[in-house]
Amino acid sequence: MSAPCVLIVDDEPDIRELVEITLARMGLRTDAAATLAEARERLARRQFDVCITDMRLPDGNGISLITEIQQRTPHTPVAVITAYGNAEAAVESLKAGAFDFVSKPVDVAVLRKLVDTALKLRGPRHDRDMATEVLLGEHESIRQLRLLIERLARSQAPVHITGESGTGKELVARLIHERGPRAGNPFVAVNCGAVPNELMESEFFGHLKGSFTGAHRDKAGLFQAAEGGTLFLDEVAELPMHMQVKLLRALQERRVRPVGAEAEIPVNVRVISATHRDLAALVQAGHFRQDLFYRLDVIAVRTPPLRERPGDIPLLARHLLERIAARAGIAIAPTLDRAALEELQRYPFPGNVRELENILERAMTLCDGRSIRAVDLQLRMPATIGGSAGDLKRQKEDLERQAIREALQKTRYNKTRAAQLLGMSFRSLRYRIKKLGLDQE
Structure with missing residues (x-):
């Protein structure tokens, strides 16, 4: 296989030469262009593994080149060279689809790491299914x-x-x-x-x-x-x-x-x-x-809240029950009966997927070992589903109060552990306790 080839687009000869020398020492081939028109001509002739372009060019800007390369060869990473301290240009290039950016004066060590990372994106990845979750x-x-x-x-x-x-x-x-x-x-x-x-x-x-x-x-x-x-x-x-x-x-x-x-x-x-x-x-x-x-x-x-996608609850619940069972050394995870599943799909889940896991873990200890019934879930449903915005706010606060009370009781009022259980920071828990009046109880 031939060495990867990098297109360098910059109207400053010194920068082009610095980048070319750096990449040559990495064993890479390079081609250079001083203008947007020259870059387009090079891109029309061949495909490059990586492109490095200046943000400002005599006949255009790097954003245009990013857009064109994304349309033509979307898997080609494009890095942008920006003026020192120009955070706005760097952010603009990233939003346009740039892989990364490097600031002038170009730091050779930073450039080498950037190109090395970009080259890892070449071709299809074969290890995508190896994600742990x-x-x-x-x-x-x-x-x-x-x-x-x-x-x-x-x-x-x-x-x-x-x-x-x-x-x-x-x-x-x-x-x-x-x-x-x-x-x-x-x-x-x-x-x-x-x-x-x-x-x-x-x-x-x-x-x-x-x-x-x-x-x-x-x-x-x-x-x-x-x-x-x-x-x-x-x-x-x-x-x-x-x-x-x-x-x-x-x-x-x-x-x-x-x-x-x-x-x-x-x-x-x-x-x-x-x-x-x-x-x-x-x-x-x-x-x-x-x-x-x-x-x-x-x-x-x-990340969408669980109440916006109740249709996903059966799939999530099955996966979580298998995971909880594996942690507990249980060979076969219990299943949810129809009534339990319907009750879960009606529940608003203020704590989302993390709360669903906690509910299922508790239900596993209460069930007969084979099937989880609605009573095993111990859900506290809001008194009414409809109502005004004020009613909904009060219902949400009531659910939040109950979730915090249960977390505090479960952790013997250790607020640090209760915050971890609820998936929030200690400061946030302290704030919610005060706002919901739990500190007066």
């Missing part, structure tokens, strides 16, 4: 979500996942990672609401021995732990303002400075974030930085 469901929203995951896996663009607690945001992030070129490298997940404020900088960026009291040895941070892979920032809305500033810099510069270090170190990490809260509303309220939101929310993904 799957996104189950036949509802149209889930079908579309699976297609979107496949597209996002071929990009390095930051992804922001929104959705209620328990809808599978981390599963979506993990699937994007597992089906992309970073699959062989770490997937590191962190709940931003669970990290104490005073330890946040050390947890994210690492620290050197002696940099503060208790720092008895050097420690790598989450960015370093995810090197070459994906860092999943769950409940990113919980980040305090001082960490939002530091995270923004890490995303822009692709470098981090460990606590106590004098120099920054480069990191090659794809960031995927998630929250059940409305980040745009938090930006408007002044609680979340607009520039960080702009960098995180390049591509938005929504």
Whole structure:
């Protein structure tokens, strides 16, 4: 097989030469163009494995080239060279479908990693069915979500996942990672609401021995732990303002400075974030930085709540019961009788798929071992389904109060464990307890 070939499009001879020399040392073949017209002529003659283009060209811009290549050969990754500090251009290129970007002056080490990752996308992947988990469901929203995951896996663009607690945001992030070129490298997940404020900088960026009291040895941070892979920032809305500033810099510069270090170190990490809260509303309220939101929310993904797809409940319930049985060492999982299944499909599931799993786990301990009846589910249904918006809000709050009470009782009022059980951060649980008046009980 011949070496992969990369098309370089830039009107600056020095940059073209730097990129060509770097790629030649990687054993790659190159072809170069100084204008959009020349690039089109090269693309008409042959197919390239990767394209690297400047954002600004004498007769057009890199966005046009991204669009044309996506239409002609959608599996060809396109990376964009942007001016230093021009975050808007970088985000615009990623939204247009660019694989990734590199800033001027071009860092050779960053360029090599970018091209190496891009080359892993060539041709069909044969290990896509080796993902440890799957996104189950036949509802149209889930079908579309699976297609979107496949597209996002071929990009390095930051992804922001929104959705209620328990809808599978981390599963979506993990699937994007597992089906992309970073699959062989770490997937590191962190709940931003669970990290104490005073330890946040050390947890994210690492620290050197002696940099503060208790720092008895050097420690790598989450960015370093995810090197070459994906860092999943769950409940990113919980980040305090001082960490939002530091995270923004890490995303822009692709470098981090460990606590106590004098120099920054480069990191090659794809960031995927998630929250059940409305980040745009938090930006408007002044609680979340607009520039960080702009960098995180390049591509938005929504995980649908379970109540929007009741037809998927039989499939999900069967899968979850088999998983629970396997964990418990039970050879044959019990089945749901008709009445139990109908009751599940009527239930609004404020805790979504995670709540469904908890309900089934409890039902397995109460059933006769072969079949789960409606009474085994112990569901507390709302008094009425219809009603005004105010009635619906009160019903939802009542369900939420009951779910929090049960989680607190189950964990003997350990709020940290109760928050984990409910799929929310400790801060969010504390806020909901106060708002729903549970602290007065």
